[in-house]
Structures are given as C-alpha cells and as structure tokens.
Amino acid sequence: MSIAQGARERVITTIGESVVDNPVMAKELRTRMRGYKAFITMGGYTLLLSGALFIAYISVWVMYGSAAGGGWIANQRIGQQLFATLTWTQVALLTLIAPSLTSGLISQEISRKTMEMLALTRLTAGKIVVGNHLAGLLYMLMLLVCSLPLAGVSFMFGGISPAEVVVTYALLASYAFLLCAVGVFWSSFFSRTAAASGISQITAIGIFLATLSVGGAGLISMMYRSGTNDPFSLALLNPGWAPYGALLTGPVSGIRIPIALAAFVLHSMSGLLLLLVASTHVRYQRVNRALSIRALFLITTLLFIWLGLGGFLETVAGRSPALADLAVFGSMVMVAACLMAAGFATGEPTGQRRYLSIRSAFRNNLSGGFVFTLLWALAAYAAMGFCFVAATNNPTGAGFWLAYLKIGLVTLTVVAGVSAVGVLASSIAKSRGVAAATVILCTVLLFLGYVLVLNCYQPGFSNPHSPVWNLAVLWPMTPVTYLAEGWSRAWPKTSLPLGASWLFVSCIYTVACLIALNLAPRAAEKFGGVREE
C-alpha cells in the first residue's frame, strides 16, 4: 500500500468514525427527538412559514394579481415573491434557531460536570465537537426538509426553476452549517451556557446583518449601475438573496464565478475553521492543530479577499482600481492583521525566538504566532495586489505601484510593531486575555486615535502649523492617506515632509518592534508572563 493510499484510508476512517459512529451525535439526536418538544418545534416552524406565505400571497395578489389581470406573468411574479418570502423567513428563523441548537452543548457538559467523564473516554476533542455540531445541523436540515412542500407552492405559480430551488436550499444548508459552527465555537469557550448562547446569538445576528447589507448592495448595484449587469460575487453570502439570482455568475478578476458556489464554499470553509478552533478548546483535551487551523485560516481569508475585492472592482466599483481603493483596502488589511495579533501573537512565552522562519509560522508557540501574523499580512496584501493586477481594467502607471509598495511596507512594519506588543504583553501579563486586550487597545489607539485627531481639527480653530501636528507621522494612517492623495490642503500642515512619512512610520514601527521583541525574554524572566493550564 502506497503512502498516499494509506493516508487516504486514514482520512476516510477518521471522517467515518467522526460522522457515522459518533456517540455524542447519537445521544444528542436520541434525546432531542424524544417526547413532543421536537415535533412541536417542527410544527411551529412549518406553521410560521405557512403564515408568512399566506400574508405574502395576499399582499402580492393585491399588488400584481388584479393589475395584470391574473395572466401568466402575474403568476410568475407571485411564484417568485412567494419563494422569496419563504426563503427570507427561513433565513431569519435559521439565524435564531441554528446557533441556539449547538451553543449550549459543550458548555453544558462543563457546567453539568459530565465533561471530565467524557474526557477520560477514548472520545477525541474532534469527535466531541463534530458530534455536537452534527446533532444541531441534522435537526436544522430536518426543519429545512419540512419546509420543502411549502416551496412546492411557489412552483404552482411558476417563475422559479427546480435548479433555483435546489441551489437556494443548498445555500440554506451551508448557512445552517456555519451558524451551528458558531454555536459550537462559543460553546467551547464558555462554561456558562447563558454566556455562550448570548454571544452566539449576537454573532449570528451580526453575520445575518453584515451579509444582508453586502448582498443588498451587491445586487442593487447590479440593477441600477449602467454598463455592468453582473452581480457581486459575495452577494449570496446571505441565502435570503438567493431567490433573486441563485444561478447567476459574477466576474472576479476576469473569471466568471457562480455566486452561489462562492457563498457555499465560504460558508463551509468558515464553519470548518470555527469547528477546528473549537476542537482545540475542549477542556482536558489539549490538542495542537496550529498547522491545520492556520493553513485553513490563510486559505479562507485569501479566498475571501480574492472573491470580495476581485468581484468588487469589476461589479460594484465598475472601474479600474484607484489610489483610494489602495488606501481603503490596504488599511483594512492593516487593521485586520493588527486585531488578529490579539489572537495569534499572544500566549505562553516559550523563549523560542525564531522570528524569521516561515516554517515556525505554523507552530503552536508565541514566536510562531508572531510570524504567522506577519505572514498573513504579507499574503493578504499580496492577494490585494493580485486583485488589482488581475482586474479587467488593471491600473497602469508607476505611481500606483510605487504607492502600493510604500503602503505595503507601512502595513508590514505596523503589523510587526503591534504583534511585538502582543509578544511583550504576553511576557508581562498573567492572563492571555489581558495581553490580547493590550493589543486591541493599541490597535484602537493607533487607528481610531488618528480619525479622532483629524476630526477634531478645524481650520482656523487651532494653529495649522503647530509643531504638535508633527506627531501625525506617528499614525500609521498618515502615509496611507497622503499617498492616496487624501491629505487635502484644509488639513493640518507638518514641518516634516509628508512625502517621506511612509519611511518615518516604517522606521519607527520597526524600531518599536525590535525593542519589544528584545525586551520580551527579559520581561518573561522577571514577570513570568501568561500561563496556560
């Protein structure tokens, strides 16, 4: 048997054992389906959907039915509207139900004191997480299946093809997969079920609203923008939008991507990532999945950047990338990487100082986390550059690419500085939470501080030539705004040349990074630093 074959069999056995013979899932499904509760929920779910459909039917009939004289066009519109209503109601219900199905499961094991008994069996952390997730997901899928006859109602009117129904349901399923994973993820962090449920619900509603607006903007721009009639590639992240374009394709870097597929893949990958992280938080079972978590995180976020930015440039923006895009997306990468440092570049100080090795980026230690944050910032910034190059109307002119390189240098050094703060804070603070909070505070001060200072500035109100404004070169956003030609005349003047602010900022943050990294081992010796049980 070849190595590849052996590895394949191992993967199949592992997946098979996690999914098929999973005692956690069996127990959850057994208890959930016992008694009348499950059936009342199912009944309530279909009843709610029927009610929504009935109201929609009445209102749609009033709107189109009489006006069009009840012809086949009217029927088609009614069919489409009914299916859209059914889908939106389901998405809203999914958002409320899916995370609550799973958010209590792991935290309950801890509060009920059954986790330690589970930990002593041969159940792996992965099996516990997958079992809890699948139990919630299968129940959710059952509710979706229950709603299928109602989808049939819209068929009677026409206007919806079977393929659209299949794709919409596949998206609803992948959305449920993600939301159930959100529940499991928070459940693994909290021992109190109320806390896990609350934050899961907030996260789910946040995902719903964010994807709602992204999809809305993406589809509305398709309808109203002259010239491009293509939908934004991330429009269907909220499956509520699926009835409006389930089978459409959107251009990304010159390639046409089925937008439903993009959403399905992103839902699944994000859900999987959450489950992987959750499996490293199961109590009494410390497992090291740094490699798979970081690799999947890198792939998912890069895919997200490519689909998002690549699609945005060709549809919503509908023009060649401008310096403003560079500034906006560049600073988004910078802020995201700095916030990520709170998670990756904090932890138990190990004394290892391999800050220049790419391989160590995938090791589960503090210096590895530092390197990974930098690697991610570099990869994300490069992916952004790739989207600009691959855009149908790619930018020409050395000025753009010079600005790209300068902002890239600023991004990398700022991220390095903030991550080094994480390393230093981890060497001083006793808890990881404090170290992470320091990084977040630092990031907020760097970026929000800049915005506040500029907003407080009123021409004529304070002296625009005050030497205090020279401190502006310390803000990482100054070179970005300047290079994007956003530093207008009305804004404060500095005696330092703003044209070289990218160099100042890069140097200052590099020095800060080196100082913090050198102080860290000494600080760890003196204070002990973060200790993880």
Next chain:
Amino acid sequence: MLEIQNLTKVYGKLTAVDDLSLRLDGGGIMGFIGPNGAGKTTTIRVVATLLKPTSGTAFVDGIDVVLHPEEIRPLIGYMPDFFGLYDNVKVWEYLDFFAAAYRIPKSKRRSTIDDVLELTDLAGKWDSFVSELSRGMQQRLCLAKTLLHDPKLLLLDEPASGLDPRARIEIKELLKELGNMGKTILISSHILPELADFCNKVAIIEQGKLVVSGDVEEIMEQCRGGVVLKIGLIDRHEEAILFLQGLETVGEVKTENGLVAASYTGKPGEQHSVLEALATNGFKVKSFVEAEVDLEDIFLKVTRGAVA
C-alpha cells in the same frame, strides 16, 4: 500499579497536596482517608489526568500520568465525588453512549452493558430514565459506567457520600465484590467505617500531607502499641489489678466499664498465659477477650490535634 511520587499541587497561596508519595500494588484496595479539604480529590484528579500537578508525578502501570495522559485513560476508571447525569436519557442509552465512547465494538456493547448492569444490580432498570433513579442507583450506574471498559485501576472519590444507610451498604458490597474480582482500587472517604472492613491498605492524609500509609494490619499494630486484654471478673477486682500489674507480660492496667483492661506486652499469640496465671491464683474469670482496635481509632490517634 499506582505509584505517586512527591506530588505537590498549589492553587495560588493554598498548597492542596504537599509532597505526597504513595504506592499501591496490583489487586490492593487502598482506603484514602482524610478530613474534608485534606487533598484527597486533588490527588485523585491528578492520577485521573484531569489536573496537572505543580511538581512531582504519578505512574499507573509504569506510565507517567503527566507525560502520557492519553495512554493512562484506558487503564483507569474514575468516579468523581460529584458527577453529572444527562437529562432525558435511559439507563441503557447512558451506558451505550459511554461504551461507544470507550470504543467497545458494536457487537460487544450489548453484552458488556448487561454484565455491568448485572454486577451493579441494576439489570431491572435497563429501560428506566436515569433521572428517575434513586441517588444510590445513580451512584451505582456511575460505577457501572466506570467499569465498562474493564479498567485495571479504579479511582473512586467518595463513592458513598450522600447515600442513605441502605444504599451505603449496597455500594460497600459492590466494592467488596470488585475487590474479589482482583481490581486495584483507590477509594477516598472522610468517613472511616465505610472503608474499615474491606480495605487492605490505608493512607491517611491531612492538610495535603501524608500522615501514615501501609497495610491496615501493620498500621493497627503500630498504633495500638500492643494488645489490650479486657477481662471480666466476678469479684476481687482491686486484687486482680494489683496481681496483673505484678506480671511481667502486662503493662498498664485500668478499669473500663466494669472490665479490667490490661495492655499485653508479651509475645504475640501467648495471651493465654495471663488467663492461666489468673486461674491458678483463684481469680474467677467470666470473660477474657482481646479488645478490637479499628481504623477509626487509628485515624483519631494519628490525626490527633490537627483535625480537632
């Protein structure tokens, strides 16, 4: 089977277990005794791989619990002092869940569950809901779960706490049975009579420190400092006391509840010489017994002061 080496566990300023070393050979049943808060649960949780020690370690079957927790877990059966039960689950489902979790093959699960239910006298409760069982039955169910994977070492933390006297007796019988089956058992309790009649080893812990450990018989011997003979006489009590004090093989003599209590210092097994001496000198002896010293007496003796 179990060896604890210089185990220390510190929580902040509190030292829960302080340099504890213990040894328990295969097949032994060790009573792990100490007042509440003495460090029993902490020690057991370290051995059960649920807690990392501050320093020191423990070995089960020669495997280090700190370095290889995943290899230790199949070898041990741990029953916590407070255990949770799942709602809405039947007895067989509960056991089937843990049997699957211990990777007992599907074909063998049913018979294994039947066996442990039989052993714990719960066979009739097969289809009952776990939440409807009495506290004693739940305790036995938890023990049944602990036995599913046939562990070599059982770690039982206060298995009889919170039980009524009848359930207590039932669980004691069950533990005796397990002892007869050759299991190695470490059982903790703060109440002595629970353990007195079936432990062959004992370890007494107080404020995180081991006070005494070893064979029950040996410790009893050490602690009582000789045998006490309780002699009942029809008359001439005072004379008998003086006479006994004159004997070489008798130490202190006093009166207790109308009986003469004489501590025997002679050779073991030759206590009858005292009776013979009394009889030849015309004392009318109506009873002659060796006083029983039980674990409770030892416990009080070795922990005197610190507990009170």
